[in-house]
Amino acid sequence: MEESKQLEQFEAKIAAGQKIEPKDWMPEAYRKQLIRMMSQHAHSEIVGMLPEGNWITRAPSLRRKAILLAKVQDEGGHGLYLYSAAETLGIDRKELLEQLHSGKAKYSSIFNYPTLTWADIGAIGWLVDGAAIMNQTALARGSYGPYSRAMVRICKEESFHNRQGYEIMMHLAQGTPEQKEMAQDAFNRWWWPSIMMLGPSDDQSPNSEQLMRWKVKMESNDAIRERFIDRTVPQADFIGLKVPDPAMKFNEKTGHYEHGPINWEEFFEVIKGNGVCNAIRLKARVEADKKGQWVREAATAYAAKQAKEKAMA
Amino acid sequence: MNLQEAKFEYLLRLGDSSLIIGHRLSEWCGHGPILEEDIALINIALDFVGNASALLTYAAQVEGKGRTEDDLAYLRSEREYRNLLLTEQPNGDYAVTIARQFLYDVYTFFLYEELKTSKDETIAAIAVKSHKEITYHLRHTTEWMYRLGDGTEESHKRMQTALNDLWMYTPDLFDMNEVDAILINEGIAVDLNKVKEAWEKRVREVISEAKLEIPAANIKQKGSREGRHSEHLGFLLAEMQYIPRSYPNANW
Numbered sequence: 001m002e003e004s005k006q007l008e009q010f011e012a013k014i015a016a017g018q019k020i021e022p023k024d025w026m027p028e029a030y031r032k033q034l035i036r037m038m039s040q041h042a043h044s045e046i047v048g049m050l051p052e053g054n055w056i057t058r059a060p061s062l063r064r065k066a067i068l069l070a071k072v073q074d075e076g077g078h079g080l081y082l083y084s085a086a087e088t089l090g091i092d093r094k095e096l097l098e099q100l101h102s103g104k105a106k107y108s109s110i111f112n113y114p115t116l117t118w119a120d121i122g123a124i125g126w127l128v129d130g131a132a133i134m135n136q137t138a139l140a141r142g143s144y145g146p147y148s149r150a151m152v153r154i155c156k157e158e159s160f161h162n163r164q165g166y167e168i169m170m171h172l173a174q175g176t177p178e179q180k181e182m183a184q185d186a187f188n189r190w191w192w193p194s195i196m197m198l199g200p201s202d203d204q205s206p207n208s209e210q211l212m213r214w215k216v217k218m219e220s221n222d223a224i225r226e227r228f229i230d231r232t233v234p235q236a237d238f239i240g241l242k243v244p245d246p247a248m249k250f251n252e253k254t255g256h257y258e259h260g261p262i263n264w265e266e267f268f269e270v271i272k273g274n275g276v277c278n279a280i281r282l283k284a285r286v287e288a289d290k291k292g293q294w295v296r297e298a299a300t301a302y303a304a305k306q307a308k309e310k311a312m313a
Numbered sequence: 314m315n316l317q318e319a320k321f322e323y324l325l326r327l328g329d330s331s332l333i334i335g336h337r338l339s340e341w342c343g344h345g346p347i348l349e350e351d352i353a354l355i356n357i358a359l360d361f362v363g364n365a366s367a368l369l370t371y372a373a374q375v376e377g378k379g380r381t382e383d384d385l386a387y388l389r390s391e392r393e394y395r396n397l398l399l400t401e402q403p404n405g406d407y408a409v410t411i412a413r414q415f416l417y418d419v420y421t422f423f424l425y426e427e428l429k430t431s432k433d434e435t436i437a438a439i440a441v442k443s444h445k446e447i448t449y450h451l452r453h454t455t456e457w458m459y460r461l462g463d464g465t466e467e468s469h470k471r472m473q474t475a476l477n478d479l480w481m482y483t484p485d486l487f488d489m490n491e492v493d494a495i496l497i498n499e500g501i502a503v504d505l506n507k508v509k510e511a512w513e514k515r516v517r518e519v520i521s522e523a524k525l526e527i528p529a530a531n532i533k534q535k536g537s538r539e540g541r542h543s544e545h546l547g548f549l550l551a552e553m554q555y556i557p558r559s560y561p562n563a564n565w
Contacts, residue, residue, distance in 0.1 A: 060556035061565045080352065
């Protein structure tokens with residue numbers, strides 16, 4: 001079949017709300033964009049295990065420890081699931097990891113900020129996972145079957161993460177003065193990075209009409225950001241934390257909150273690799289990979305020996 | 314020592330061991346040799362924290378002084394901890410972690426098997442639930458014993474070294490004192506000589522199948538029953554307990 005005809009059918013399918021499946025024909029640009037998005041997402045999940053993993057050994061109660069372990073285990077599971085989904089596009093996990101380790105592939109800039117106190121674990125669940133959900137519920141309606149199904153499942157677990165984070169913050173905000181201060185400090189540090197993690201504003205990031213038509217991207221960054229802010233500001237008010245944006249106000253006419261200027265310079269610096277933890281996070285991943293090499297080699301060698309024995313038996 | 318005191322001590326032994334080995338496994342988070350193992354180790358750590366929580370809750374109840382499981386976990390110091398010396402040993406490389414876990418999993422597999430019929434109903438109920446988890450843990454570590462023992466030359470060497478280094482902590486697993494005497498008499502605890510027999514048999518089988526050798530038993534470390542630990546435990550507790558100790562009036 002001619003390519004123009006294939007493209008026409010592909011687009012008709014998407015317009016009709018059908019999903020594209022791994023063995024279906026797809027334009028190269030579609031495949032590439034999805035590999036980029038899905039691998040970035042997978043990398044974010046596993047790099048994200050580091051800042052949260054930091055606090056497992058120091059979680060202040062057995063209940064908190066168990067919840068945090070369960071949450072971080074979920075993140076690892078999401079990573080695994082997303083790598084597998086990405087593999088349906090004809091690239092393997094090894095190659096994707098090499099791209100991460102060489103710095104070629106990106107992951108969410110948010111994980112290049114440090115987790116300094118216990119309250120940061122609350123802030124990450126509440127804000128970072130909260131922002132991610134906004135983005136991911138949109139992506140769940142995307143056109144690529146394996147990715148959209150992964151999103152549905154991941155969003156369910158992220159909702160639990162979001163609630164546990166908010167619950168930590170609520171508990172701290174109602175606690176001793178020191179706990180309240182800890183919560184406000186974490187909120188101050190994570191607020192701006194969280195609203196920035198949804199991507200540059202629309203005027204700096206014109207949405208490709210094609211990606212929207214192909215249902216790879218579902219909504220503009222600013223639209224998702226607005227939804228996140230509208231949801232989060234009242235939550236902060238409810239537990240008595242102050243949004244660290246003096247310009248933040250509610251617009252009665254539009255029914256939306258309006259935020260002050262975002263420091264995009266900081267955002268682009270972190271993306272470029274100059275955030276507080278970029279080098280540390282990447283190094284941790286590279287070292288884990290390097291230190292694990294002999295383990296993986298042993299597993300491969302053992303499996304080969306077993307296969308050989310079986311063949312001979 | 315009366316029955317109540319003996320039971321409290323016994324529950325601390327079981328609960329503390331789970332808590333401490335769970336802590337060690339959770340240190341791997343994000344640093345495992347492959348994503349699947351990262352997930353497995355966190356999952357296993359979570360089982361241990363759950364088990365510790367159940368045991369320490371019951372310990373607090375048996376003690377009857379109004380303490381909670383968190384008081385017991387976070388506000389006891391080195392000499393009050395009753396975890397096995399093996400469980401507090403640092404992670405080392407993956408061979409050390411797997412060897413430590415294997416030796417411990419075989420132990421708890423046979424120990425909890427017996428505890429399922431303890432005359433103490435709560436202990437029996439916890440043992441039933443835990444034994445299902447331990448069965449999976451042991452399968453996981455046994456498979457890794459084979460892979461690393463019979464994998465490459467390097468993995469074999471690392472695994473043998475790990476076993477040699479950890480072996481001296483195994484006599485501590487089977488140490489018994491007055492606590493055991495009182496509880497065995499009541500049908501609550503297990504005669505560890507019986508567990509030892511089963512443990513030795515299984516450990517020998519797996520080590521031989523993994524082309525490894527049983528280490529020489531030159532040094533025999535004991536002491537966990539009296540809260541005499543290796544130097545590592547203090548550092549671990551300092552990290553684990555720092556928040557509740559820093560903010561004594563807060564709850565989390």
